[in-house]
Amino acid sequence: MADAPIAPRLSVVAPMHNEAGNAARLAGEIYAVLREIDHEIVCVNDASTDSTLSELQAARPEIPSLRIVSHRRNAGQSRAIRTGVMAARAAIVVTLDGDGQNPPQDIPTLFTALVRADAPDDLAMVAGRRVGRKDTAWKRFASRLGNGIRRRLLNDDADDTGCGLKAFKREAYLRLPYFDHQHRFLPALMKREGFKVEFRDVGHRPRMAGKSKYTNLGRLFASLSDMLGVMWLNSRFRNTGGWDEF
Numbered sequence: 001m002a003d004a005p006i007a008p009r010l011s012v013v014a015p016m017h018n019e020a021g022n023a024a025r026l027a028g029e030i031y032a033v034l035r036e037i038d039h040e041i042v043c044v045n046d047a048s049t050d051s052t053l054s055e056l057q058a059a060r061p062e063i064p065s066l067r068i069v070s071h072r073r074n075a076g077q078s079r080a081i082r083t084g085v086m087a088a089r090a091a092i093v094v095t096l097d098g099d100g101q102n103p104p105q106d107i108p109t110l111f112t113a114l115v116r117a118d119a120p121d122d123l124a125m126v127a128g129r130r131v132g133r134k135d136t137a138w139k140r141f142a143s144r145l146g147n148g149i150r151r152r153l154l155n156d157d158a159d160d161t162g163c164g165l166k167a168f169k170r171e172a173y174l175r176l177p178y179f180d181h182q183h184r185f186l187p188a189l190m191k192r193e194g195f196k197v198e199f200r201d202v203g204h205r206p207r208m209a210g211k212s213k214y215t216n217l218g219r220l221f222a223s224l225s226d227m228l229g230v231m232w233l234n235s236r237f238r239n240t241g242g243w244d245e246f
Helices: 023-033 052-062 077-087 104-115 136-152 182-192 214-235
Strands: 010-016 039-046 066-070 092-095 123-130 165-167 196-202
Touching: 010 023, 010 077, 023 039, 023 052, 023 104, 023 196, 039 077, 052 066, 066 077, 066 196, 077 136, 077 182, 092 104, 104 123, 104 165, 104 196, 136 214, 165 182, 165 196, 182 196
Parallel strands: 010 039, 010 092, 039 066, 123 196
Antiparallel strands: 092 165, 123 165
C-alpha cells in the first residue's frame, strides 16, 4: 500500500457559491502568501451555477496546493465550511470567505497567533475582526447592531462574528454541534466547549466580482432564530471539569 500523504501544517478552507471572477484569483493570492508555509488550499464549491468550478479547475496547474471539493447540491456556507474542514488534512484550519473580501495577507497573522509558543493550552481559535470595512453604511450599521445583541445574549466577546477569517484547531471545531448558519456562532460554541478564543484585527476589501448572497433583513431573521437555538444549547451544557483515565 502506498504511504498516506504527510499532513501539511495548515489547511485553508474557502467556501464558494457563484464566485466566478473571484474564485481562481483568491486561490492564487492564498498560494502566493503561503509559499513559505507547508499548506493546502481547500476550495469548496457549493453547487455553483456559474463558472466557479471550471475556473478553479483551470487554475489548478498553477496552484499545486489547491484541492477542489464540490457539493452535488447547494447546502449553504456553514455546510461548505464543514465539508472543507472534514476534507482538510492539517491540524490547524484557517477559513476565509470565497468572495475575496478577506485579504489572504492576514492568514499568517491568525495562524501564528494560534500556534505561538506561549499560547494558552486551551486556546482553540483566533478570529479576525475587520478594520475599515468596505461595505455600505447600512450594512455596517446592521452588522454592529446584530453583533451587539449577539454579544450581550451569548457573552462570546466577539465584536465581529461575521468576519470569515478564523484560525482554529480542527479537532476542536469537529466537537461543536453543527447546524445551518453555524459559522456565525463559532466563538460562542468554542467557549461553550471550554476553549479560549482570541481576536486580531484584519483588513477588508471591496468585492471585485459578483454580488453578496445575503440581505440585511434575511440575515437578521435567520440570526435571531439561530441565536435562540444557541442560547438553548448553552443552557443545556454541563461541564465535567475535565476527565481522567485510570
